[in-house]
Each structure stands twice: as C-alpha cells, then as structure tokens.
Amino acid sequence: MSRLFATRPGDDGLPGPERRLAVLALILGTLMAVVDTTMVNIALPSIAAGLEVSASRAVWVTNLFQITCAAFLLVFAALSELLSRRRLYVAGVAVFTLAALGSALSQSLESLLVFRALQGLGAAATLSIGPSIYRQIFPSRLLGSALGLSALVVAAGYAAGPAIGGVLLSLADWPWLFALHLPLGAVAVVLAWRALPREAARPGGFDWQGALLSVAMLAGLFVAMDGVGHDMSVVGIAAWAGGSLVAAMLFLRRQRRAPHPLLPLSLFAERRFSLALAAQGSAFVGQGLAFVALSFLFQQAMGFSPLETAWLFTPWPLAIMLVGPLAGRLADRLNPSLLASAGLALLVAGLASLARLEAEAGVVEVLWRMALCGIGFGLFQPPNNRELIGSVPRERSANASGAMSTSRTVGQSLGVALVGAFLAAGIAVQATLWLGALTSLLALLASLARLPLAAAAQRERRAVEAAGGD
Known part of the structure; x- marks a missing residue:
C-alpha cells in the first residue's frame, strides 16, 4: 500500500501526503x-411498516435512487469539465448528505422519495467522475494500482452494506440508516474541498439538449428494465423502451453535431476503449444476473434460509477485495487485457459450475464456486478499468469515467431484468446462470480482441517511462 503514495521524480498527479487525503475523500464518497x-434494500420491509405503505410501493425507495443515479451519470461527467471535478465532487457529496438528512426526517413515503431522488443525484455526481479523479491524483505508472484500490472499496461497500443495515436495524429504527451518512458526509466534504486537485474549467458551452436526451434515454431504459421484474404490463414496458430508443437515436444525432458534445463519439474510435467498455457491460450483465438468480437458487431450490444465503454470497465480494488490488498492481506491469481475459475465463468457469449445482449440494460446494467467480471478477475489473481510463487522452478522462459508470450500471440492471423475465416465463433458475456464463463469455471474446492493441500500448508506455517521462 505504501508504494501508492511514494513519489518519484517526474511523477504527475499529487505529492504523496496530499494523495493520501484525496484518496480518503474518494473512499468516503464512494462508500x-x-x-x-x-x-437500504435490507430496510425496505421496516420502511413499509413504519410509513404504513405496501411493499410494492416501498420498493421505489431503492428504485428511484438507482434510476436517478443512472440517468445522470453522463450528464455530470460532462458537467464536471465546466465546473471542475473538485467542485462537482464536493457538491455531489454535500447534496447526498443533506438529502440523507431529509430521508431520515421523512414522515411520508412521498417525502422520502423526493429525498431519495436527490440522494441519487448526489451519488451520480460522485460516481460518474470518481475513476477520472484517480487518474488526476495518481501518476500513470500507478493507475492500475489506484483502480485496484477503487475496486476494493466498491466490493467492501457491497459486502458490508447488508451487515451494517442488519446491525443498525437490530438497534434502532430505519431513519438511522440515513442518519449514518451525516458524519461521514461532513468529513468527506471537508476532505474533498481541501485535498482534491484544482483545475481550470473548460471554456465553452454545455450540451443541454444532449443532457436532456441522455436523461430521457437512460431513465426510460431503466424504468423498462425495472418493469420486467415488477409485473409492468407488456404495453407499458414497450412504451418506456420505445421512448428510450427514440431518445437514444436523437442523442446520437445530437452528439455528432454539438460543438461541445455530452459524450464525444470520438472516444469510441479508440478500439481499446470500445472493447473494454463492451467487456465491462457484458461482464456486469453476468454478475447482476447471478446475484439475483443465486438468491432464488439458494433459498427456493436448495432450502437455505435468508441469513444462510447472505453468508453464501460472502466469498464473491471478499475475493474481489483480496484479488482486486493485486490485479491492479499487476496491470501496471503486465498486459492489462491479458489479466482481464484470464479473470473473465475464471468467471465463466465459476458461473457454469454454479449453473450445474444440484439441490442436494453442500455448503462447501457452493463456497468454492462463489470464490472462483469473485477471483475471476476481481482479476478482471481493475485491469479492464485501467484500459478504459488509460486509453483516452487525459482531457477526456471525465467522459470516459461517465461512460464506464453508465456501462456498469446498465449491465448490472439488465442482468436483474433478465432474471425477472426468465422467472416470469417459468424458466429454471439454472438457465439464467447459463445465460450469465454466456454474457461473460462474450465479455471474454471482447477482451481477447484487444490483446495486441494493449500489448502495443504497454510497450509504448514502457518506452516513455524508460526515457524518463510518465
């Protein structure tokens, strides 16, 4: 860990001591x-009982947060160029924290939903630009290690969330889940304002038309996907999906003509970026699909209790936490695409082995398969993120970060929607896991296609470092 904060002559980014504070601000905001x-997922039954609403209405406490967050990722990534990433990140954490206070004080579902939407906006502002800020504060030679640290933080957050929620609910009522953010948010705002690097804002305008079309496109897509798993009518799903498609077509047309496009299409001319983005989206479809399908498999087919099921999931994020930082460090020395491809091969093998589980399988048989998936995903994600962020010019890092966050969120949500569609059609849970293995295989093919490109970029980076640059 100490090498992350060591400074060499010629390094760009922040000096070591300042780098530590900046990283702490990013970790707090992301967590x-x-x-x-x-x-909050754990608390939905308690929220429904406390506000005297149905479970189906209480689900929107989570849904509205996720839809709002996803819809504004591209918008905030582009807006950061005008406001500066530091200002946007601070504003995002502040809005998230103040909205958490509003959520804690809410006395009705309607009030809670308003503040949850505001929390989604704050989360979008921080998550959309987080990876690009890592590129700001770390030298290029440590970018993979930095993104490995980021993967560890995200995995730790996902793993710790249910446990933190369960412990708090055993001691206090649901509003305290939101109140927990207040001291952390206050510290994160102060740290981010003091420690994140200052930068000049880009001159020029903002693509407001593109922003509105982007929000319409992503919000429509997420409502349609959510509707698949929540008994929305076929007509309703088709209407939302159709509206999203029309908005997407208009968005692409706008991006070709806008003087300051929200998402510069020139990014996709870099094949390393395009293939890394495709690999990430496909891999997250597989992970999102597996997380939901396995809950049904463990409880309905194999007879485990909800608490036992929670423990059975532990090896996956725990393996990511252990492997992710190592994979990021290796990505600074080896071909990142080779590491990512090896990780995806393990993920495919792990999902295929889970799909073949029998109802009589024991705990050990489940645990090693879950660990294999986690090792594979942990080996894939940091090197792939390094390719995503490192393959584009520094001035386009924020745009690349926004595209990366959007791809991840869309992929994971699509996986969840596919499970809902399969279950509604009466298809066996194991079949959905085979589909997860298939989408991960598609990710592997995309990753393998960029191996020569990544090898050439690695040779170029080594030549620059040998010449004394960064």
Missing part, C-alpha cells in the same frame, strides 16, 4: 453511495 444501495 456512502455504494453501501447505501445494499443497506
């Missing part, structure tokens, strides 16, 4: 947003 999602 709050990630932990919130899984923590």
Whole structure:
C-alpha cells in the first residue's frame, strides 16, 4: 500500500501526503453511495411498516435512487469539465448528505422519495467522475494500482452494506440508516474541498439538449428494465423502451453535431476503449444476473434460509477485495487485457459450475464456486478499468469515467431484468446462470480482441517511462 503514495521524480498527479487525503475523500464518497444501495434494500420491509405503505410501493425507495443515479451519470461527467471535478465532487457529496438528512426526517413515503431522488443525484455526481479523479491524483505508472484500490472499496461497500443495515436495524429504527451518512458526509466534504486537485474549467458551452436526451434515454431504459421484474404490463414496458430508443437515436444525432458534445463519439474510435467498455457491460450483465438468480437458487431450490444465503454470497465480494488490488498492481506491469481475459475465463468457469449445482449440494460446494467467480471478477475489473481510463487522452478522462459508470450500471440492471423475465416465463433458475456464463463469455471474446492493441500500448508506455517521462 505504501508504494501508492511514494513519489518519484517526474511523477504527475499529487505529492504523496496530499494523495493520501484525496484518496480518503474518494473512499468516503464512494462508500456512502455504494453501501447505501445494499443497506437500504435490507430496510425496505421496516420502511413499509413504519410509513404504513405496501411493499410494492416501498420498493421505489431503492428504485428511484438507482434510476436517478443512472440517468445522470453522463450528464455530470460532462458537467464536471465546466465546473471542475473538485467542485462537482464536493457538491455531489454535500447534496447526498443533506438529502440523507431529509430521508431520515421523512414522515411520508412521498417525502422520502423526493429525498431519495436527490440522494441519487448526489451519488451520480460522485460516481460518474470518481475513476477520472484517480487518474488526476495518481501518476500513470500507478493507475492500475489506484483502480485496484477503487475496486476494493466498491466490493467492501457491497459486502458490508447488508451487515451494517442488519446491525443498525437490530438497534434502532430505519431513519438511522440515513442518519449514518451525516458524519461521514461532513468529513468527506471537508476532505474533498481541501485535498482534491484544482483545475481550470473548460471554456465553452454545455450540451443541454444532449443532457436532456441522455436523461430521457437512460431513465426510460431503466424504468423498462425495472418493469420486467415488477409485473409492468407488456404495453407499458414497450412504451418506456420505445421512448428510450427514440431518445437514444436523437442523442446520437445530437452528439455528432454539438460543438461541445455530452459524450464525444470520438472516444469510441479508440478500439481499446470500445472493447473494454463492451467487456465491462457484458461482464456486469453476468454478475447482476447471478446475484439475483443465486438468491432464488439458494433459498427456493436448495432450502437455505435468508441469513444462510447472505453468508453464501460472502466469498464473491471478499475475493474481489483480496484479488482486486493485486490485479491492479499487476496491470501496471503486465498486459492489462491479458489479466482481464484470464479473470473473465475464471468467471465463466465459476458461473457454469454454479449453473450445474444440484439441490442436494453442500455448503462447501457452493463456497468454492462463489470464490472462483469473485477471483475471476476481481482479476478482471481493475485491469479492464485501467484500459478504459488509460486509453483516452487525459482531457477526456471525465467522459470516459461517465461512460464506464453508465456501462456498469446498465449491465448490472439488465442482468436483474433478465432474471425477472426468465422467472416470469417459468424458466429454471439454472438457465439464467447459463445465460450469465454466456454474457461473460462474450465479455471474454471482447477482451481477447484487444490483446495486441494493449500489448502495443504497454510497450509504448514502457518506452516513455524508460526515457524518463510518465
């Protein structure tokens, strides 16, 4: 860990001591947003009882947060160029924290939903630009290690969220889940304002038309996908999906003409970026699908209790926490695409082995399969993120970060929607896991296609470092 904060002559980014404070600000902001999602899921029955509403209405406490967050990722990534990433990050954490206070004080579902939407906006502002800020504060030679640390933080947040929620609910009522963010948010705001690097804002305008079309496109897509798993009518799903498609077509047309496009299409001319983005989206479809399908498999087919099921999931995020930082460090020395491809191969093998589980399988048989998936995903994610962020010019890092966050969120949500569609059609849970293995295999093919490109980029980076640059 100490090498992350060591400074060499010629390094760009922040000096070591300042780098530590900046990283702490990023960790706090990311943890709050990630932990919130899984923590609040645990509390939905308590929220429904406390506000005297149905469970189906209480689900929107989570849904509205996720839809709002996803819809504004691209918008905030582009807006950061005008406001500066430091200002946007501070504003995002502040809005998230103040909205958490509003959520804690809410006395009705309607009030709670308003503040949850505001929390989603704050989370979008921080998550959309987090990876690009890592590129700001770390030298290029440590980018993989930095993104490995980021993967560890996200995995730890997902793993800790249910436990934190369960412990708090055993001691206090649900509003305290939101109140927990207040001291953390206050510290994160102060740290981010003091420690994150200052930068000049980009001159020029903002693509407001593109922003509105982006929000319409992503919000429509997420409502349609959510509707698949929540008994929305076929007509309703088709209407939302159709509206999203029309908005997407208009968005692409706008991006070709806008003087300052929200998402510069020139990014996709870099094949390393395009293939890494495709690999990430496909892999997250597989992970999102598996997380939901396995809950049904463990409880309905194999007879485990909800608490036992929670423990059975532990090896996956725990393996990511252990492997992710190592994979990021290796990505600074080896071909990142080779590491990512090896991780995806393990993920495919793990999902296929889970799909073949029998109802009589024991705990040990489940645990090693879950660990294999976690090792594979942990080996894949940091090197792939390094390719995503490192393959584009520094001035486009925020745009790449926004695209990366959007791809991850869309992929995971699509996986969840596919499970809902399969279950509604009466298809066996094991079949959905085979589909997860298939989407992960598609990710592997995309990753393998960029191996020569990544090898050439690695040779170029080594030549620059040998010449004394960074």
